[in-house]
Amino acid sequence: MSKMLIKGNEAIIRGATLAGCKNFFGYPITPASEIAETASYYFPLVGGNFLQAESEVAAINMVYGAASSGVRCMTASSSPGISLKMEGISYIAGAELPCVIIDVMRGGPGLGNIAPEQSDYNQIVKGGGHGNYKLIVLAPNSAQEMNDFTMKAFELADKYRNPAVILADGFTGQMMEPVEFPEPVEKFPEKPWAIKATKETKDNLICSIDLDPDDLEKHNIHLQEKYAEIEKNEVMCEEYKTDDADVILVGFGIVSRIIQTAIDELRNDGIKVGMVRPITLFPFPKKIIDKYASKGNVKNINVVEMNNGQMVDDVKLVVNGRKPVSLLTRIGGNIPTVKEIINHIKKRG
Amino acid sequence: MKNNQSTILQKSPIFYDTFERKAGAQLKVTHYCPGCGHGILHKLIAEALVDFNVDDKAVFLSPVGCSVFAYYYFQNGNIQSAHGRDPAVGTGYKRANPNSIVVSYQGDGDLASIGGNNILQAANRGENITVFFVNNATYGMTGGQMAPTTLIGQKSTTTPRGRTVANEGYPLKMSELLSTLEAPVYVERVMLTDPKNITKTRKAVRKALKNQIDNKGFSFVEVLSACPTGWKKSSQDSKKWITDVMEKYFPIGVKKDVSEEREPTIVKRKTPKYSDFHKLLDIQSLNSLPDVPEIPKTQNISEEIKIAGFGGQGVLSLGYVLANIGMGHDYAVSWLPSYGPEMRGGTANCSVKVSSDRIGAPVVDNPTTLIAFNKPSLQKFEADVVKGGNIIYDSGLIDSPPERDDVNGLPIKATEIADKLGSTKAANMVAFGVYVGLTGYLSKEYIQWGIKHIIKKEKFHKLNLEAFNKGFEFGKKHK
Numbered sequence: 133m134s135k136m137l138i139k140g141n142e143a144i145i146r147g148a149t150l151a152g153c154k155n156f157f158g159y160p161i162t163p164a165s166e167i168a169e170t171a172s173y174y175f176p177l178v179g180g181n182f183l184q185a186e187s188e189v190a191a192i193n194m195v196y197g198a199a200s201s202g203v204r205c206m207t208a209s210s211s212p213g214i215s216l217k218m219e220g221i222s223y224i225a226g227a228e229l230p231c232v233i234i235d236v237m238r239g240g241p242g243l244g245n246i247a248p249e250q251s252d253y254n255q256i257v258k259g260g261g262h263g264n265y266k267l268i269v270l271a272p273n274s275a276q277e278m279n280d281f282t283m284k285a286f287e288l289a290d291k292y293r294n295p296a297v298i299l300a301d302g303f304t305g306q307m308m309e310p311v312e313f314p315e316p317v318e319k320f321p322e323k324p325w326a327i328k329a330t331k332e333t334k335d336n337l338i339c340s341i342d343l344d345p346d347d348l349e350k351h352n353i354h355l356q357e358k359y360a361e362i363e364k365n366e367v368m369c370e371e372y373k374t375d376d377a378d379v380i381l382v383g384f385g386i387v388s389r390i391i392q393t394a395i396d397e398l399r400n401d402g403i404k405v406g407m408v409r410p411i412t413l414f415p416f417p418k419k420i421i422d423k424y425a426s427k428g429n430v431k432n433i434n435v436v437e438m439n440n441g442q443m444v445d446d447v448k449l450v451v452n453g454r455k456p457v458s459l460l461t462r463i464g465g466n467i468p469t470v471k472e473i474i475n476h477i478k479k480r481g
Numbered sequence: 482m483k484n485n486q487s488t489i490l491q492k493s494p495i496f497y498d499t500f501e502r503k504a505g506a507q508l509k510v511t512h513y514c515p516g517c518g519h520g521i522l523h524k525l526i527a528e529a530l531v532d533f534n535v536d537d538k539a540v541f542l543s544p545v546g547c548s549v550f551a552y553y554y555f556q557n558g559n560i561q562s563a564h565g566r567d568p569a570v571g572t573g574y575k576r577a578n579p580n581s582i583v584v585s586y587q588g589d590g591d592l593a594s595i596g597g598n599n600i601l602q603a604a605n606r607g608e609n610i611t612v613f614f615v616n617n618a619t620y621g622m623t624g625g626q627m628a629p630t631t632l633i634g635q636k637s638t639t640t641p642r643g644r645t646v647a648n649e650g651y652p653l654k655m656s657e658l659l660s661t662l663e664a665p666v667y668v669e670r671v672m673l674t675d676p677k678n679i680t681k682t683r684k685a686v687r688k689a690l691k692n693q694i695d696n697k698g699f700s701f702v703e704v705l706s707a708c709p710t711g712w713k714k715s716s717q718d719s720k721k722w723i724t725d726v727m728e729k730y731f732p733i734g735v736k737k738d739v740s741e742e743r744e745p746t747i748v749k750r751k752t753p754k755y756s757d758f759h760k761l762l763d764i765q766s767l768n769s770l771p772d773v774p775e776i777p778k779t780q781n782i783s784e785e786i787k788i789a790g791f792g793g794q795g796v797l798s799l800g801y802v803l804a805n806i807g808m809g810h811d812y813a814v815s816w817l818p819s820y821g822p823e824m825r826g827g828t829a830n831c832s833v834k835v836s837s838d839r840i841g842a843p844v845v846d847n848p849t850t851l852i853a854f855n856k857p858s859l860q861k862f863e864a865d866v867v868k869g870g871n872i873i874y875d876s877g878l879i880d881s882p883p884e885r886d887d888v889n890g891l892p893i894k895a896t897e898i899a900d901k902l903g904s905t906k907a908a909n910m911v912a913f914g915v916y917v918g919l920t921g922y923l924s925k926e927y928i929q930w931g932i933k934h935i936i937k938k939e940k941f942h943k944l945n946l947e948a949f950n951k952g953f954e955f956g957k958k959h960k
């Protein structure tokens with residue numbers, strides 16, 4: 133198979149259609165708009181439906197409706213729009229509906245700016261909506277992964293009846309890179325729970341309300357068990373030159389690409405650095421981080437993020453004081469440079 | 482179709498025998514208060530769905546409000562939505578499954594307050610769904626607070642001295658509002674007060690559902706309905722209050738009906754073969770084209786190029802061509818634009834990396850080559866260029882050369898050359914030629930073949946090639 137040069141945002145829609153997604157509901161926002169634009173062009177060609185909703189609130193509720201029918205469906209937005217979707221996301225998680233949500237993060241809070249940030253980590257990974265729910269979260273760092281992870285997200289969403297999120301940033305969305313596209317998925321899992329408007333499914337109910345505390349507790353315990361299962365089976369993590377590393381850098385998404393370059397340069401200077409890059413942010417690669425937190429030769433662990441330090445909390449929770457954990461951040465739409473990372477590591481010694 | 486009125490208050494076969502989903506002991510009676518309008522309307526809808534033989538196909542949307550538990554009773558697919566979102570949920574469902582019959586059932590707080598825009602937009606799109614709007618002038622479920630339809634002077638738990646125009650404004654007339662839109666096919670207001678009006682309501686319910694079955698589009702029935710509990714009135718007084726007070730402000734009647742003349746719209750979706758997907762999605766790689774020339778061997782390189790100029794000077798497309806050609810040569814490449822308002826009317830720039838190794842950061846902080854098409858761009862990025870790097874700049878537009886003496890400055894009147902060849906638009910291809918001639922790691926033959934596949938506009942093919950060649954000769958000379 134050969135490659136095609138394509139924008140991350142456009143690769144997402146190719147991936148979605150190849151994964152059999154036929155329904156897109158969205159509302160324009162920079163830097164995610166190309167996703168909707170691309171969907172509006174291609175979805176009708178492959179027998180799908182595209183609709184520009186009146187708001188992000190409407191879009192996520194349209195997804196709720198479409199997902200109830202058992203079809204693969206999606207929405208895409210950027211940080212301020214994702215904030216608006218939070219109520220709907222909570223309902224979807226509560227009703228256990230599979231769907232894919234794309235968040236191409238930008239600077240915040242408020243209207244912020246349209247430059248890349250990673251400040252939705254908390255609202256996506258920790259649940260910005262109400263209730264005890266978790267989303268499956270994948271953080272791509274290349275156009276290829278924008279395609280691959282979108283396809284994977286549909287698979288995971290169906291497998292666990294849970295919303296899955298692609299947590300990308302302005303750069304990964306806007307960047308063009310070579311992408312190899314696989315053949316379309318032709319087989320889909322059965323969804324006996326779905327409302328298909330047929331005699332066989334007329335007793336099916338999509339619902340998140342349960343007035344009885346015991347019943348709601350039961351439902352919540354079921355959800356927690358499901359999340360534990362996801363943690364057991366679905367962790368994805370990339371390691372770069374960690375074998376002999378005595379300094380560990382941790383970063384996700386686009387930051388991991390910058391870290392990688394910094395590592396190559398630091399190694400030229402004889403510093404043994406390696407990277408742990410969480411790909412799934414939930415489930416978080418706790419075991420791998422734990423491995424380095426307990427490894428004798430590892431001197432310190434250093435988190436780089438494009439936010440005020442959000443993932444670092446999860447890293448610290450695993451490290452639990454066994455190694456010093458430092459944090460390097462740039463915010464407001466700035467990105468950490470290779471030089472900044474190199475200087476940060478050199479200063480720590 | 483059964484059509485005798487006596488069926489109205491019989492139990493519909495679409496209702497569950499016992500309401501197992503309802504918690505507690507009383508599984509035979511509904512959770513509605515005595516005298517509440519919801520129960521009657523449920524029955525009318527259930528009856529119509531059975532009579533039209535669409536009960537299996539029906540999908541009922543339970544909103545937030547007293548009717549959130551409609552799924553206790555109706556035996557058909559049921560989706561419980563967030564407060565006010567039925568029309569959006571229904572839109573999503575119906576689009577995903579056009580073969581269904583979607584029944585949206587909403588209270589006044591749900592529909593006219595929190596979900597105001599959702600109902601307006603779904604109506605305006607003419608979604609082929611049926612909406613029943615229960616106007617009881619109060620928030621029943623939460624205990625009788627003011628609704629958007631609460632009347633002037635009417636007391637509620639949040640208007641303890643009565644609703645005033647000064648503080649809360651006028652009650653919303655949703656039927657009148659929606660009937661001004663083009664798309665809705667049928668809008669009527671009815672009331673559940675006495676047998677005559679219940680019969681009228683029954684007719685309206687049937688018509689609204691029939692329109693959907695016939696694919697005619699959006700239908701809306703507003704039902705003035707008693708909430709004895711919220712109103713703190715007896716069932717009898719509640720009915721009287723609807724007739725004497727409510728109906729005066731919310732007059733019943735057909736507000737819009739174009740069902741006779743409205744043509745049905747049948748949703749038809751394409752069903753392409755999986756094997757056609759790549760073609761439909763324009764997935765095509767340069768090197769799989771049949772006439773691809775020999776691909777030259779890769780060299781050990783790590784090129785970081787910054788291209789900058791005004792929007793419209795072809796800055797981004799030059800980067801796109803370069804990245805494509807690099808990819809065609811089997812190098813790792815990345816292309817990153819400046820984006821958003823930064824681009825509007827002002828400057829544009831992009832970062833391109835071409836490397837024999839995997840590419841880390843796609844951002845170019847220190848270019849090995851800067852290509853500048855205007856003075857601000859040169860000034861902005863000159864200092865970043867690596868020692869010994871190249872600065873290719875349009876000397877026809879930039880009057881002062883780079884100040885640094887540790888870089889390789891290449892002045893070329895790219896825009897002027899392109900203009901002479903036929904269009905200033907090809908200035909970027911002149912610069913591209915300079916870069917390729919200068920760096921020497923990309924094959925001229927491959928580019929001459931590739932450009933016409935990358936920039937698809939045929940009328941520019943010849944011009945682009947000529948422009949590239951001019952630049953190439955210049956670049957080669959300065960290698």
Ligand SMILES: Cc1ncc(C[n+]2csc(CCOP(=O)(O)OP(=O)(O)O)c2C)c(N)n1
Pocket residue numbers: 545546547548564587588589590591592615617619620621622623628
């Ligand atoms: C987002 C949100 N806000 C508020 C509520 C609380 N709430 C539940 S029902 C309701 C009012 C419903 O009134 P209406 O739509 O008139 O229906 P009725 O109960 O009168 O049938 C409110 C405000 C909620 N469930 N969700």
Ligand code: SF4
Pocket residue numbers: 512513514516517518519547617621622707708709710711
């Ligand atoms: S509170 Fe009002 S609307 Fe709700 S069930 Fe009772 S009477 Fe009906």
